[in-house]
Amino acid sequence: MLILVLNSGSSSLKFSVFDSERSDEPILQGELHGPALDCVDQVFTRVADLTLDAIGYRVVHPGPKLDRHQRITPEVLQALDAASGFAPLHDPEAVSIIRGGLARYPQLPHFACFDTIFHQTMPTEANTYPIPKSYRDAGVRRYGFHGLACESVVNQLQQTGVPKRLIIAHLGSGCSVTAVVEGRSIDTSMGLTPTGGVVMGTRPGDLDPDLILHLIRQVGGDVEKVEKDLNHASGLAALSGLPNDMKAIRKAAQAGNGDAVLALKVFTRSVRKSIGAYSWLMGGVDAIAFSGGIGEHDAASREEILVELAEQGIEIDSALNNAEQNGMRRVNAPGSNTGIFIVPAQEDLMIANHVKRMMIEETYDDDRRFC
Ligand SMILES: Nc1ncnc2c1ncn2[C@@H]1O[C@H](COP(=O)(O)OP(=O)(O)O)[C@@H](O)[C@H]1O
Numbered sequence: 413m414l415i416l417v418l419n420s421g422s423s424s425l426k427f428s429v430f431d432s433e434r435s436d437e438p439i440l441q442g443e444l445h446g447p448a449l450d451c452v453d454q455v456f457t458r459v460a461d462l463t464l465d466a467i468g469y470r471v472v473h474p475g476p477k478l479d480r481h482q483r484i485t486p487e488v489l490q491a492l493d494a495a496s497g498f499a500p501l502h503d504p505e506a507v508s509i510i511r512g513g514l515a516r517y518p519q520l521p522h523f524a525c526f527d528t529i530f531h532q533t534m535p536t537e538a539n540t541y542p543i544p545k546s547y548r549d550a551g552v553r554r555y556g557f558h559g560l561a562c563e564s565v566v567n568q569l570q571q572t573g574v575p576k577r578l579i580i581a582h583l584g585s586g587c588s589v590t591a592v593v594e595g596r597s598i599d600t601s602m603g604l605t606p607t608g609g610v611v612m613g614t615r616p617g618d619l620d621p622d623l624i625l626h627l628i629r630q631v632g633g634d635v636e637k638v639e640k641d642l643n644h645a646s647g648l649a650a651l652s653g654l655p656n657d658m659k660a661i662r663k664a665a666q667a668g669n670g671d672a673v674l675a676l677k678v679f680t681r682s683v684r685k686s687i688g689a690y691s692w693l694m695g696g697v698d699a700i701a702f703s704g705g706i707g708e709h710d711a712a713s714r715e716e717i718l719v720e721l722a723e724q725g726i727e728i729d730s731a732l733n734n735a736e737q738n739g740m741r742r743v744n745a746p747g748s749n750t751g752i753f754i755v756p757a758q759e760d761l762m763i764a765n766h767v768k769r770m771m772i773e774e775t776y777d778d779d780r781r782f783c
């Protein structure tokens with residue numbers, strides 16, 4: 413079964429093709445940057461010779477109504493259009509990519525897999541905001557994102573046994589920290605939207621709520637401008653004055669650029685605070701896993717986030733942390749009570765697995781209908 417997976421993140425369109433009966437390794441994979449529809453056209457050219465069986469799309473925010481990964485129908489598309497305001501950096505592009513896919517491959521089944529599903533195990537006290545009931549009744553709650561990435565981290569850690577109390581720091585263009593107990597999300601830093609939580613590439617993370625009202629007043633009530641500034645022009649990029657690229661920001665900081673140095677300090681401090689809070693919440697932490705472009709590749713961020721925690725039993729091994737390696741690996745010092753892992757996010761494989769499962773379930777349902 414050949415499954416094309418399209419993962420549109422805030423800074424890239426990643427694509428993979430899996431031969432799902434044969435291997436967990438994709439037969440084709442790539443990453444494109446630029447306008448979503450140009451990127452998706454390039455993907456369709458690259459896969460033109462393949463006989464695809466299905467397409468799976470990553471969608472960040474499904475809105476309040478869709479509560480499972482599912483086949484894309486006109487009703488699902490309508491719900492996703494309505495949800496676009498919840499994730500302005502992600503959903504409009506994902507929906508236009510889906511429409512491009514439906515137009516190019518009308519005969520194929522298309523499936524949407526959501527970032528939120530993994531976090532449905534959060535207890536009510538974790539997903540409830542202390543705001544008036546009328547808002548809560550209209551779907552205003554913590555949803556949590558990067559769920560497919562978190563699911564893939566948990567799956568990969570199964571090789572060595574999933575630690576009971578795990579914290580996942582998914583640090584990519586968007587960044588989040590998730591507390592996981594026995595493989596299930598119990599709390600996560602992103603909230604109603606993927607703009608909240610820890611500091612990110614172009615997003616600020618959590619802010620004083622009245623700060624946002626203050627900004628809106630400051631620009632004469634122009635909500636769209638503030639929304640754009642908070643999603644596209646904040647975070648590491650705003651503080652450093654550089655593009656949203658950790659490699660460039662690190663290089664500038666090493667060359668003595670004070671704004672870049674401050675940006676990195678604000679970023680690593682916010683992730684460290686979030687890890688600390690979840691460790692306290694769980695009564696301790698057995699393992700910390702870093703994933704995402706920064707989490708996987710930026711050794712300095714990992715080191716800065718976990719510096720001087722040896723007394724708390726959390727100690728990174730500098731040589732292991734700086735070793736040029738790929739794949740899942742353990743980088744804690746031998747004496748560290750807490751395991752420290754680098755785990756590549758495999759959102760694409762999770763989507764392919766869900767698509768395969770949904771296709772099998774649909775066949776089974778069809779069989780039953782024929783009985
Ligand atoms: N080798 C590297 N060293 C440091 N940072 C890296 C490296 N590779 C990627 N990154 C950073 O990872 C971030 C993008 O993460 P990624 O997970 O790919 O993004 P997306 O959220 O779009 O999926 C960028 O800040 C990028 O600079």
Ligand SMILES: CC(=O)OP(=O)(O)O
Nearest residue numbers: 421422557584586606
């Ligand atoms: C939810 C989110 O922020 O995703 P990404 O990191 O891919 O932009």
Ligand SMILES: [Mg+2]
Nearest residue numbers: 421422584585
């Ligand atoms: Mg991503």
